[in-house]
Amino acid sequence: MGVEVAVEGLSKSFGSQNIWSDVTLTLPTGEISVLLGPSGTGKSVFLKALVGLLNPEHGKVVINGVDVCDCSESQLYEVRKLFGVLFQDGALFGSMNLYDNIAFPLREHTKKGETEVRRIVGEKMEMVGLVGSEEKLPGEISGGMKKRAGLARALVLEPEIILFDEPDSGLDPVRTAYLNQLIVDLNAQTDATFLIVTHDINTARTVPDNIGMLYRRHLAMFGPRELLLTSTEPAVEQFLNGRRAGPIGMSEEKDSGQTAAELAELGEDQGVPEIIPQLGISPGVPERVAVRRRQDRVMADLDSLEPGARQAVINSLSESERARYGLAGDAPTGPVDLGAERWSADSGDTVRLSDEAGFAGELPTERVARLPHEGTDTPNTDAFQQEAPRQETPRQDVPPSAEQVPSSSGSPQPRPTPHPRRAPEQRAPEQRAPEQQPPEQPQPVGSAEPAASGGRKRRRFWRKRGER
Numbered sequence: 001m002g003v004e005v006a007v008e009g010l011s012k013s014f015g016s017q018n019i020w021s022d023v024t025l026t027l028p029t030g031e032i033s034v035l036l037g038p039s040g041t042g043k044s045v046f047l048k049a050l051v052g053l054l055n056p057e058h059g060k061v062v063i064n065g066v067d068v069c070d071c072s073e074s075q076l077y078e079v080r081k082l083f084g085v086l087f088q089d090g091a092l093f094g095s096m097n098l099y100d101n102i103a104f105p106l107r108e109h110t111k112k113g114e115t116e117v118r119r120i121v122g123e124k125m126e127m128v129g130l131v132g133s134e135e136k137l138p139g140e141i142s143g144g145m146k147k148r149a150g151l152a153r154a155l156v157l158e159p160e161i162i163l164f165d166e167p168d169s170g171l172d173p174v175r176t177a178y179l180n181q182l183i184v185d186l187n188a189q190t191d192a193t194f195l196i197v198t199h200d201i202n203t204a205r206t207v208p209d210n211i212g213m214l215y216r217r218h219l220a221m222f223g224p225r226e227l228l229l230t231s232t233e234p235a236v237e238q239f240l241n242g243r244r245a246g247p248i249g250m251s252e253e254k255d256s257g258q259t260a261a262e263l264a265e266l267g268e269d270q271g272v273p274e275i276i277p278q279l280g281i282s283p284g285v286p287e288r289v290a291v292r293r294r295q296d297r298v299m300a301d302l303d304s305l306e307p308g309a310r311q312a313v314i315n316s317l318s319e320s321e322r323a324r325y326g327l328a329g330d331a332p333t334g335p336v337d338l339g340a341e342r343w344s345a346d347s348g349d350t351v352r353l354s355d356e357a358g359f360a361g362e363l364p365t366e367r368v369a370r371l372p373h374e375g376t377d378t379p380n381t382d383a384f385q386q387e388a389p390r391q392e393t394p395r396q397d398v399p400p401s402a403e404q405v406p407s408s409s410g411s412p413q414p415r416p417t418p419h420p421r422r423a424p425e426q427r428a429p430e431q432r433a434p435e436q437q438p439p440e441q442p443q444p445v446g447s448a449e450p451a452a453s454g455g456r457k458r459r460r461f462w463r464k465r466g467e468r
């Protein structure tokens with residue numbers, strides 16, 4: 001089973017170039033999340049920060065009670081065992097055939113014998129549909145096959161968190177559709193926590209449980225797919241519809257006058273698009289366990305969503321799911337005006353839906369709310385409370401890269417001992433060098449104003465997950 005990744009107030013700059021500030025979100029256990037954003041907004045930098053390959057100046061990334069940004073080398077090494085990373089080009093060794101490429105992390109970081117290696121590599125190659133291509137060299141295969149080989153290699157150490165950096169880049173729409181199905185099926189089979197960086201709108205609309213968007217050096221929004229897919233925030237709406245009209249320009253943000261004129265031109269009927277149903281699993285693949293966990297979580301906090309998102313969540317429920325959440329059987333499937341005033345939270349034990357909404361019912365929390373931090377699974381959140389002194393101490397060892405770490409036992413990590421935050425110059429040379437290179441691409445010089453208050457409200461909603 002995957003683990004939760006709690007990001008709190010994360011900020012990253014390269015020299016005077018701020019990439020993003022105050023990013024707060026929680027990747028829920030076993031769910032698929034997508035991170036969107038215009039080019040250069042720091043999506044890849046965010047992935048690297050999660051794995052501890054880059055060191056943010058402020059904030060925390062808490063995994064199994066350990067703050068990746070502020071822990072000892074041995075703790076970081078242990079946390080990295082939880083990750084598998086699919087790089088954009090698959091990052092295969094050109095001189096090795098696919099079998100050896102996929103076997104590489106097992107041979108490098110475990111003591112498994114060749115028989116066991118063969119069994120695991122065969123299993124992962126079958127999972128990604130590469131059986132029969134063992135002897136091929138990376139130079140002899142298509143881009144889609146390279147991605148699948150990279151994915152098989154990321155899977156061999158049974159990671160609990162899988163990061164995908166633009167898995168669909170360079171693929172045609174049909175190959176992208178196959179890869180998306182593979183991702184959903186793999187999530188069902190592994191129950192690992194997935195984060196996908198993508199520019200592909202169709203992927204963003206159909207694959208994830210949650211969507212986030214980086215914009216103007218902040219996290220503009222993060223939440224259930226229904227929240228972003230029904231959002232009327234101009235930048236989110238523009239991005240998810242791939243439109244020119246809106247605040248996002250070619251190389252920098254447009255001014256507000258131009259944006260307003262363009263949006264007015266679109267007319268009123270260009271509003272919130274219909275939500276495409278989420279991609280399901282292939283026949284024969286086990287159900288995604290995360291679907292039920294997510295449903296419980298989202299239903300427990302339904303009243304904090306915008307009305308359009310709320311309606312979309314309810315519309316996505318089947319009859320039996322509506323019954324499970326105590327909603328009357330004849331819940332509407334078409335558009336319904338669900339004003340915030342129609343919902344009221346009871347004393348905390350139930351959430352009541354008033355008659356006025358047309359399908360009165362109660363949501364008993366003992367049936368719907370099993371939140372990540374409740375009960376015996378509660379990870380240590382002391383790290384959120386304590387601000388360890390940020391002195392600098394030299395690193396003693398060189399942890400492996402994210403995809404080349406040994407497999408994890410899956411057991412919760414011990415409570416962390418506060419450790420001084422690592423300074424960039426204390427990293428191993430291969431990790432340190434990129435940060436000291438000049439930026440490949442200048443950050444837009446547009447307004448650095450923070451996300452709108454609606455965005456803040458939503459971030460608070462998701463931050464709540466980490467406080468319980």
Ligand SMILES: Nc1ncnc2c1ncn2[C@@H]1O[C@H](COP(=O)(O)OP(=O)(O)OP(=O)(O)O)[C@@H](O)[C@H]1O
Nearest residue numbers: 014039040041042043044045434435439440441443
């Ligand atoms: N190691 C580094 N040192 C200095 N600047 C960097 C480094 N890595 C990234 N940057 C800069 O950070 C900014 C964000 O880069 P990043 O690759 O994360 O963007 P992105 O959102 O993933 O872009 P794209 O969608 O085009 O892939 C860019 O301006 C880039 O030049």
